[in-house]
Structure formats: structure tokens, C-alpha cells
Amino acid sequence: MSPHETSSQVISVRPVTLPVPARGLDLQVRVTAPIAGTGLPVIVFAHGFGQSMLAADPLVDHWTANGFVVVQPTFLDSVALGLTPADPRYPTIWRTRIDDLVQVIDELETIITAVPGLPGRVDTDRLAVAGHSWGGQSVGMLLGARVLDADGQPGEDRTDSRVKAGVLLSTTGIARGDLVPFAQENFAFMSPDFTQLDTPSIVVAGDHDQSALSTRGPDWFTDVYHLSPGARHLVTLHGGEHTLGGIQDYSSTATTDESPERVELVRRTTTAFLKTALGIDEAAWSDMAATPPEPVGHIDSK
Template sequence: MRNRICWRTLFLLIVSLLTLSNTGYSQGERFEKLKQLRDRFDTDGDGRLSSEERANLQKFLQGLRQNPQSEDIPASLIPGKTGLYGDVPGRFTPKVIENYDLPDESRGKVIPLRISYPAETGSYPLIVHCHGAGGSKENGQPLVTHWVSHGYVVIQPTFGDSISKLSPQERQQFESIGDFVSSAKVTLEWKNRPDDVKAVLDSLDSLEKTFPELKERIDTTKIGVSGHSYGAHTTMLLSGMTMILPAIKTISLKDDRVRAAVMISPQGPGNAIQAKSYSTISPPTLMVTGDNDGTPQPGKSDLKGEWRKQAYDGLEPGDKYLLWINDAYHNFGGISGSSWSGAGPSAPDQVLLINSTVIAFFDAYLKQIPEAQEYLKSDALQKNARGLARMNRK
């Protein structure tokens, strides 16, 4: 730990250590977390905490003791000064088509879409972003807006498990969001979701005809898919993950048009997902999880991010990455643009780290930018994330 620690700072760090003693960390882990916590609030990096930095640390500790999941975590990373790739908005101006009901005549349904694109003329890679269970096309804007500003078209479908599709009478059937998420209404959508994304990709030509502002803006040779939680499950299926069901050997819903995939909070093994299910995921892949990234999966709740990390462990080597964000909860500081019980605190640094890493990943594998490729292979993230995250690769 750095020198020149004044007595006020020392007092706060002792309080921090006592707070961490109730978290289940070993002594060695507590001291490492303590160092990370101190460095997090040393925002100017001068090796000591100013009165303002101490006040922010004290406020954080008070909230952590009262409710470890609710207290907002103030930012310590200054966009543009982090040394991280793509940590500030890009040069493109985001524009949005708020709602379009895409007809899927072959299945007799419509798929609500939100389409975001750069206002500037050009041809841009496409990202289809998949919301979590119960969500909608309105979720994920803290990510999507950033990605579009860096020169991507982003399409967000609303899937059949969305709460927004329930009538008032249907909503009364569920006492909580948790009850809804674990209901058959949600769990049976696992196969429809990839088919919805495929319908979106099949419709790109017609979308350009329907919306002249999209004409020649989508580069159909550069397609990525991303997803959070249940959306990560959808993304894994589209990338080649196999479902292994009783009496049916395997099911694959892979779409070869997917050139790169981002899975935020992927599903670990259980039910139809076995350890070998991940080995068939073939495109370049970025997975994201963290310490407190919980799960409703029976028997897995105590494992949290370690359970989700097993998805990365099962990947075959070759352009595969894992971003681990320390202390992150399931909402990673606010990436969905909404909050709920168990989502975790607001944490701008976590949103920044995901946006930065995802832009580096898609720039490397969809735009083929050498600087991004070199960044992913370097230790720049570990050096500049101020102890908040680490990157694994294979």
C-alpha cells in the first residue's frame, strides 16, 4: 500500500477492514479488497486521500454497512483519462427508431424492435442486443447508446417473455418478478428467442426498404450478437451452444451469420446445459461476470459469478475472453437502465468497464481494427482498471 496515509485515512481503512470482515472473505482476500477499495477512492492517483475522497469513502462504507446491495458506488474512473480503450463516447451521433413491429409471417407473429444507428452516412457493423428475462427492447440503453456512438447499428428485439406483453390480468397471476421469471411463460421461450433474432437478420433488406434512413447503413457481413442474463443464453445458442435434452441427443440453434458474441452474465451448467455444451461455441466470444452476479438457479445461488464463469471455462481456446468485474452484481452497476431487488448498486465504473471492453472486442472482431486487437491481447485493462476488474483470455 502506498506511503503518506494520514490518520483520517487510516481510520477509514480500519473501518473498511471491519466491514469486510463480515463478507466471508479470507484475511488475505480482505486486505487485497481493502487495497482495491483505497485505490478506488484515490481518484487523482496521488497516493493519498483528499478530504473529498475520504468523504466519498465514508459515505460508501456507511451505505455498505446498512445495505450492501443498495448503496451507490461513486465513480473513480475518469472517462478519457483511464488508459482504457473506448471509454468515452465516440464521434457518431445516435439516432433511434423507437418502435417497429417486424412481421414474421412464417410464424404468425410480430417482433417489436428498437433500432439505433449513427446519423452520419456510412456502412456500419450490426449488433443485435438481447434483453434479460421479463425485459424489453427498452433495456440496455446505457450500453447501446455508447456502442452506436462508436459506429454500430444496434437492433433490440422484445421477446415473448417480456413483462410488457402481459395484460393486467396476467400480471396479477404473479406475486413478484421472481415468480414471473421462473414461470413457464419465461422458461419456455428459450427456443423462440434465437428464432426471433434469426427473423431479424432475415429482414435486414426489408428494414432498409421500410426505413430509408437505414439504406446502406448496415454491413450485413459484420454481425455481432450480445445479451444480458437470459439474453446471454440466447446469444450462446446463436453462437453454437448445444442443449442436451432427455430422449433428444442435442439441439443446436447456431446461426453462422454471427461473427462475434458478447454474453453478459452467462448461464453455468444445469438442466439442459452440460459442461460440454459450451465447447461448440465457435465465434470470437466475450463473457462478463463478477463476484456477486447471482442466479435463481436452484442449488447454484451461493456460487454466484463462479457458477457463471463455468461457461467460460467450458469454451474451447481461440479468441475467447472473460471480463471479471470485482464485486459486481447482476445489473453490473446499471447496464439495463432499470433496477430491481437484487440488481445491486449503481456503479458507473462497472458500466464504463463493460462499454470499454465490448467496444474493444467488437472493434477487434467486426471492424478488424489492429489497435483493438492489440489491446485485448495486452495487460492494459488490468493496469488501468484500478483494481476493479481483470481479463482472462484463451
């Protein structure tokens, strides 16, 4: 897949470094923004396992071309940082991811100031979070999801009222005894509860996404839509696997279902949803949804 050509110029700065002494490593983020425009809304994007602030250019390019500022932290699980399971921080990386997201939101003004020409042009009250795979679970916590403890009780509430909308891409579902033994032993945090996820969100899933961590089929990735009050729309990609056609990079060798058409549907639906959910264009979602996306996928709403 080739980069999507646009006439909109953007500026991208990396790394912007936020000191976090207790983390062992400072938090680094990338910021990408349109050169022109004011009142720009913000998307904080959480990458999947092992990736970094450099992930998801096919989405970032489209979002910034449509007037969004995209902020991308690199989490401790990134292969770029080299942490191993022997590191004492490893078992709690899932919590550190959420802490990192909150710190990014806390320090948005500092981050914006680091980008030449951007201060004074951003509306931080129009704030959304988006995440792919593990990143979907991470941002889901800010939207109202919680992790069940060993007794099946919802754990800490990390809902962040500053976040006005969410985008959940290939986000893992509830455990319900369906995790494979390896996941049960190593990923106890993969036991989400979605009943308090109230923040307006859109869910995107592939109907051929078979996870090695669950005994269930691709419907596992639709749980957050069916079980949360905040998830308004579900975009299902026909033939889509975990990378949803290749959202993580251009021409990535990790993409098993490369499809520019699927990526374009993810771009269009998420952008339209965010424009409407953040009060930028009330008609954006209805206008987009008026044209059925078959044969690439279909949309369910509630």
C-alpha cells in the first residue's frame, strides 16, 4: 500500500520527552499536526504490543489531513526499548501504559509547545483517544472499561472525563474462560469489563481476525461493541485480520491481509465518527454512513 496523497501539509516532531523518574525511562512521544488551521482537535493514539510512536502512519496521515493533531507515546513494551520479561517492570506494563496516557493528557500543553507554530491553534477540550490491539484495551480504560480481579470484581476505575470520544481497533474481548492457558498465565489483565464504558466510541474489527490468545473466533473483537453502553458503531471489515488491511504501516511485511480498501474504510469511518462526536461536523457520520461500505465491510449502529 502506498502513502495516501493529500494537499495538506503537516509537521511532525519526535521525540518530545516527558520526564518520568519512577518509570525508569522518560516517556517519548511523537506529535503530528496540520501546518494550517486553528481549533484543532487532538487524538492520543496507543500502539499495539511491541510497536512504538512510529506506528499507524496510514491513519495518522489521514487524521492530520482532516485537521487533527495526533500524539503518539512509545510504551515500555516497544521492541525499540528492549525490555524483557525478566525486567521487574514487565508484569505491570499494562498499568504503566495507562499511566503514560494520562501523563500525555496532563502535559498536552507542554507537548504542543514543543511543536513550532502549533501553540494557540489546538483545542485540547476536543480530545479523543484511539488504540489498536493492546492499545485498544489501554485507551479503553480511559473510556470507562475496567479489569476484573481474580475474584471477578471490577478493579480500579481509570475513566478520564477529559476524553470525549474513543476509537477501538481490533480490541480484545472479555475473558469468560476463553483465554488459552498461556494468556491466562501471562496476561491476567486481559479480563476486561465493559459495562461502565460510557464514552462515545467506535469499534473496528475484522471478521477473519483469529487471535492466538483466545479460543473464540473473530467475534471476540466485537465484545466491546455489544457489551458497552458507550460504543455507538461497529465497523466490520470483510476478510479483515488483526492489522485491518495494513493500518500499522505502509507496505509492512507484518500485514497478513493487505488491502488499501480496508484501510481506507477504517480511515473514513473513524474520521467521520470523531468529527461528529467532538462537535466539529454534526453531519459527518450520517453523510459517511449514507453510502453502504459493501463489499469492503458493513456498519452496525445502536
